[in-house]
Amino acid sequence: MKLEILAALNAEREARRAAVLVTEIATGKQRLVREADLASDPLAETLAERLRMGKSGMAETPAGDVFLTVQAPPVRIVVTGAVHISQALAPMARLLGHDLTIVDPRTAFATPERFPDAPVHAEWPDDVLPKLGVDRYTAFVALTHDPKIDDPGLIHALRSRCFYIGALGSRKTHAKRVERLTAAGFTDKDIARIHAPIGLPIGAISPAEIALSIMGEITAALRLKPASAAQAAA
Numbered sequence: 001m002k003l004e005i006l007a008a009l010n011a012e013r014e015a016r017r018a019a020v021l022v023t024e025i026a027t028g029k030q031r032l033v034r035e036a037d038l039a040s041d042p043l044a045e046t047l048a049e050r051l052r053m054g055k056s057g058m059a060e061t062p063a064g065d066v067f068l069t070v071q072a073p074p075v076r077i078v079v080t081g082a083v084h085i086s087q088a089l090a091p092m093a094r095l096l097g098h099d100l101t102i103v104d105p106r107t108a109f110a111t112p113e114r115f116p117d118a119p120v121h122a123e124w125p126d127d128v129l130p131k132l133g134v135d136r137y138t139a140f141v142a143l144t145h146d147p148k149i150d151d152p153g154l155i156h157a158l159r160s161r162c163f164y165i166g167a168l169g170s171r172k173t174h175a176k177r178v179e180r181l182t183a184a185g186f187t188d189k190d191i192a193r194i195h196a197p198i199g200l201p202i203g204a205i206s207p208a209e210i211a212l213s214i215m216g217e218i219t220a221a222l223r224l225k226p227a228s229a230a231q232a233a234a
Helices: 003-014 035-040 044-053 084-095 125-132 147-158 171-183 207-223 226-233
Strands: 019-024 030-034 057-061 064-071 076-080 099-103 138-142 164-167
Touching: 003 019, 003 030, 003 064, 019 044, 030 035, 035 044, 044 057, 044 064, 044 207, 076 084, 076 125, 076 147, 084 099, 084 207, 099 125, 125 147, 138 147, 138 207, 147 164, 147 171, 164 207
Parallel strands: 076 099, 076 138, 138 164
Antiparallel strands: 019 030, 019 064, 057 064
16 A cells, blocks of 8 residues: 555545545556545545445455445434443443443432443533534434423534434424524524434343444434435434
């Protein structure tokens, strides 16, 4: 690999931006495709599929076989609410290789003892979320049932490019949430990004089951094409 390509790959990694290194098998020629340039690339569909799956490998193209080396940032899950569901969600996220961060100003709940393997911020979401770099590879999960905590987090998430936004609560609770977000200036299209009630419809009851349904929905949003992800959540 040429030094300039390696330097460019490292720069994309540092900035939490995805990229694909395309290597022509017949010639060994290499080129780097940044996620921002994906749509204009001749292999756009193939590269988008590999990025969505986060998987490197061989691919057949009209110009010959290529090897696609996928570099995607690790998924970050930001949760408002140091609750029982969060405690079950944290080890699931770790098992899948995702980074999970807890944000909750209630110091009685947001403690390292309750979340030994996850960063915990006992702060208000509007104070800490701008520091966390909520980006295209971030999933935001609101679990407190308290609008004073969840709403600032949802507002920050809706203004970001995060790939998933979910909020705990009944349809009645969400209807009131929609009213508040509409009053805050968000459109129906904006608010439609929120998965609420949160999680896949698997009949979950316990905190662990709800955490499982949330992780399933996050995975669907990450790995499936948009139409397929919507179908999975229906």
